[in-house]
Amino acid sequence: MRKGYMYRIIFVAIVVLSAAWFTVTKPVKLGLDLKGGVYVLLEAKPEEGQRLDNEAMGRLIEVLNRRVNGLGVSESSVQKVGDKRVMVELPGITDTEQAIDMIGKTALMEFKIQNADGTLGETLLTGGALKSAAVSYDNLGRPQISFEMTLDGATKFAEITRNNIGKQLAITMDGVIQTAPRINSEIAGGQGVITGNYTAEEAKNTASLLNAGALPVKAEILETRSVGATLGDESIAQSETAGIIAIGLIAVFMVVFYRLPGLVANLALVCFGLITFATLNFFDATLTLPGIAGIILSVGMAVDANVIIFERIKEELRFGNTVMASIEAGFKKAFSTIMDSNITTLIITTILFTLGTGPVKGFAVTLTIGVLASMFTAITITKVLLRGFTMLFKIDKPSLFGVRGK
Amino acid sequence: MKIKIIENRKKFFTFSTILVVLALSALVFKGVNYGLDFTGGNLIQVKFEKTMELKELNPILNEISKEIPQLDNNSRKVQVSDDNVVIVRTPEMSEDVKNNFMKTLEEKAGKYDLLRSDKVGASVGEELKSTAIIALLVGLILIVGYITIRFEFKFALAAVLALFHDVIIAVGGIALLGYEVNTPFIAAVLTILGYSINDTIVVFDRIREVLKKKKVSTLGEAVDLSVNQTLTRSINTSFTTFLAVLAILIFGGASLKVFITTLLIGVLIGTYSSIFLASPVIYLLDKDEKLSDIGHN
DSSP, X not given: OHHHHHHHHHHHHHHHHHHHHHHHHSOOEXXXXXXXXXXXXXXXXXXXXXXXXXXXXXXXHHHHHHHHHHTTOTTOEEEEETTTEEEEEEETOOOHHHHHHHHHOOOBEEEEEEOTTSOEEEEEEEGGGEEEEEEEEOTTSOEEEEEEEOHHHHHHHXXXXXXXXXXXXXXEETTEEEEOOBOOSOOOTTEEEEOSSOOHHHHHHHHHHHHHHBOSSEEEEEEEEEEOHHHHHHHHHHHHHHHHHHHHHHHHHHHHHHHHHHHHHHHHHHHHHHHHHHHHHHTTOEEOHHHHHHHHHHHHHHHHHHHHHXXXXXXXXXXXXXXXXXXXXXXXXXXHHHHHHHHHHHHHHHHHHHHOOHHHHHHHHHHHHHHXXXXXXXXXXXXXXHHHHHHHTTOOOGGGGTOOOO | OOOOTTTTHHHHHHHHHHHHHHHHHIIXXXXXXXXXXXXXXXXXXXXXXXXXXXXXXXHHHHHHTTTXXXXXXXXXXXXXXXXXXXXXXXXXXXXXXXXXXXXXHHHHHOOEEEEEEEEEOHHHHHHHHHHHHHHHHHHHHHHHHHHHHHSOHHHHHHHHHHXXXXXXXXXXXXXXXXXXXXXXXXXXXXXXXHHHHHHHHHHHHHHHHHHHTTOSSSHXXXXXXXXXXXXXXXXXXHHHHHHHHHHHHHHSOGGGHHHHHHHHHHHHHHHHHIIIIIHHHHHHHTGGGSSOGGGGO
């Protein structure tokens, strides 16, 4: 038994130390509500007859990514949400107007034949057919725009160019003609160039417009949220204060009410904090304001597991059992209660995570991690510490456990 | 201290009934004050350089509303806090209209710092409502399933009754306070679900144990004994959680106020219901059988 106990001490020490190392070396990633930034939720709106498959969504995300990269934000993210939605997050952005403008541009690019009288024919292709556009230079060093079509687009493009040699192919953005190069020859293979009297600047702008505007499907902005950095800083400061005060009050209560075990519970609480933050770090979770509330709440629940155990130990002591036997029995009897009560909480957090959106998800993640960490600390760390103290100081007085002597 | 739960059960049932009726009337007559996340629209929060009062701000907004009808007195909600922080809620505005409004506001009311700007489409809000209800139902079904497996169906029924009781009172309380509810409120209500059940299960667990050991001869005695044995734990746990929640309420900032107040009501009422409601309900459900089968498992 002694040997098994040694192993357990070593195991706990390794867990706590690595958690501490993890927490110290890598800062927790903060959500937009804490550090400020812009959040945009878009929904793809396919036109009649247009299919909204994975490929179209993939292309939409690609285009949005390109637009976002154009803003030069580090740590930006573009993520698919559900079947037809895309979430864009731009941390630290101050010019929200520009960001929303850039991302939200619903421009739909269309290829149409321009008739001699300037009127436009029917839509032959949409921006979905365009893979990418870039500035290149011809033999004489004049800027031009080279482009590449998708596999599907290339076939259609070859057909269109073959049938319309000599005519002008207009590229429109939301109905406005951006450029209307003359078709000089059939363009097979999906690669071509648009020449014209472009300045380098114009060529660059048109290319990026083609890139940015090449939405394969219309996307509508459903939701935008932007948080200024000031508000974020305030939120962090306030939740830090709240956290410290909450933990301080709980710590005092535990020592007053449970004496030695209370002290042990407080040490376990520190370990709980380290493990929770390390786990958040490990999974690269983002800490949001509701997330912080989730952590503070799980502190309350972490204490609960200890309270259940200590109450059991006190009961055993009142029966007149020895301290060591009471500790063993207390942990054993408390185990199923802790499991049952925490599993129901985990059921709820799982639902919150599955069905919830942004902030609710954040709360669910931290509460889940908090509940799991609290179970681990209460069952393993509290036990190791409590047995350790009891053995080390040869404790045999029930009064140290908050039990009044008979 | 020894509480006689079974003997006084009628008092507790009456008390709970009154609370539930009050909460339901608050919901019916006052209604929940749905926020931006549910209704859709725009919200901007700005911090002026100077102190700002509603008296001063309202005429300015009325002026702007000639150009932007969304700022009309009937469709906007304005709130001033900390002397210079102003929150304006309006029906949905396009990006251009909103930018126009922001510029005009600066010209007419003075310089400010933009703290927050949110826009939610109406369809997103509708979705949120249905998702919330689905989440609640799925949560309930899974919890009933789990408790039925671990205990038995009667326990699940009693726990769910207590859950409804807690959730109705918490939501009714928020309706009565008139707080504006958004997405975090759903998280809070679901957390109450988790917390309340957590508390109830600790008592149930003890009832099961007492029954198994055949320490007592009737279910009523088992309930009384179990509640009293777990009472210190119930109070201590609620107290520590209460401390945590209270600290966030006082020091955690305005954005968490509704979320935390909901939790606060939930923690208090959840503790009460697990002791004084869920346990006597089991007794009611099982009155004729004297002892539940659970003792024989």
